[in-house]
Amino acid sequence: MNLSEILVCPVCKGALHKEEKSYFCDGVKRHCFDVSAHGHANLCPGKATGGDDKRAVRSRTEFLNLGHYAPISDKLCEILSDLNEKNFVVDAGCGEGYYTNNIACKTGAQTYGFDLSKEAIISASKSAKRQGLTNSRFFVGGIYNLPVCDDGADAITNIFAPCAENEFSRILKTGGRLIIVAAGKNHLYGLKRAIYDEVHTNEERADMPKDMKLQATHNLSYTISLQSEEEIRNLFSMTPYSYRTSEKDMQKLYALTSLETEVEVNIFVYRKE
Numbered sequence: 001m002n003l004s005e006i007l008v009c010p011v012c013k014g015a016l017h018k019e020e021k022s023y024f025c026d027g028v029k030r031h032c033f034d035v036s037a038h039g040h041a042n043l044c045p046g047k048a049t050g051g052d053d054k055r056a057v058r059s060r061t062e063f064l065n066l067g068h069y070a071p072i073s074d075k076l077c078e079i080l081s082d083l084n085e086k087n088f089v090v091d092a093g094c095g096e097g098y099y100t101n102n103i104a105c106k107t108g109a110q111t112y113g114f115d116l117s118k119e120a121i122i123s124a125s126k127s128a129k130r131q132g133l134t135n136s137r138f139f140v141g142g143i144y145n146l147p148v149c150d151d152g153a154d155a156i157t158n159i160f161a162p163c164a165e166n167e168f169s170r171i172l173k174t175g176g177r178l179i180i181v182a183a184g185k186n187h188l189y190g191l192k193r194a195i196y197d198e199v200h201t202n203e204e205r206a207d208m209p210k211d212m213k214l215q216a217t218h219n220l221s222y223t224i225s226l227q228s229e230e231e232i233r234n235l236f237s238m239t240p241y242s243y244r245t246s247e248k249d250m251q252k253l254y255a256l257t258s259l260e261t262e263v264e265v266n267i268f269v270y271r272k273e
């Protein structure tokens with residue numbers, strides 16, 4: 001099987017093929033995209049801007065590697081357990097590929113992770129290499145203009161990331177699934193309670209991506225116990241709160257040495273009709 005068969009050129013949309021250390025398109029200009037030593041390629045038509053920075057990537061990697069979100073990953077693998085090595089999964093906004101690589105490992109499907117953050121994509125590629133996963137590939141690429149052919153993906157995962165519903169509908173096969181993981185009502189409530197004077201629960205997402213039918217919703221809820229300042233700060237850096245917390249409230253965060261908090265996510269499974 002040609003493992004790059006769902007990829008298209010980000011410039012002319014011709015089919016992309018891997019030849020040794022580069023991807024080439026079959027358009028007249030034969031655009032070329034080199035594969036780095038880490039195994040990723042940059043498939044952004046221009047310069048990628050706007051993805052997570054190095055610090056956010058490092059915090060998230062350290063936090064995820066402690067297994068606090070393993071139940072979320074396990075549930076996703078269970079939902080996708082009918083897939084095999086003939087299926088294509090796109091992880092849109094994949095970050096460091098924690099979920100992408102787990103899905104590749106547990107289902108055997110061909111996984112393609114896309115993220116605007118070069119740092120995240122390098123980290124994801126290194127992790128796939130460390131785990132010996134030849135079916136998990138990573139690309140710098142924006143999710144609103146994915147270098148993937150029409151009707152190419154059997155499933156798309158979109159985990160704590162922006163949702164590009166039109167683009168997802170374009171690349172998904174009829175009958176394929178879009179799986180969105182989003183914060184539930186009480187997600188990280190304990191963290192917020194420890195920092196803010198006034199705390200609200202989250203508004204739950206109610207996406208209804210076009211051409212799709214909601215097939216199932218899974219609610220996952222459990223408590224995690226963080227035992228060091230570093231773990232707490234890493235979790236905090238993964239949240240949108242890290243961009244909008246006052247200095248006074250940050251001091252409360254810095255004073256914490258342990259924390260118990262709820263984790264609550266909703267996993268929405270949509271099917272393209």
Ligand SMILES: C[S@@+](CC[C@H](N)C(=O)[O-])C[C@H]1O[C@@H](n2cnc3c(N)ncnc32)[C@H](O)[C@@H]1O
Nearest residue numbers: 051052093094095115116117142143159160161
């Ligand atoms: C909160 S992180 C989640 C990462 C990963 N899915 C996870 O849960 O570990 C959101 C990710 O979306 C990426 N992102 C944001 N906007 C994007 C876009 N337009 N195209 C591709 N990636 C994007 C960020 O760089 C970041 O890695």
Ligand SMILES: [Zn+2]
Nearest residue numbers: 009012025031
């Ligand atoms: Zn091209």
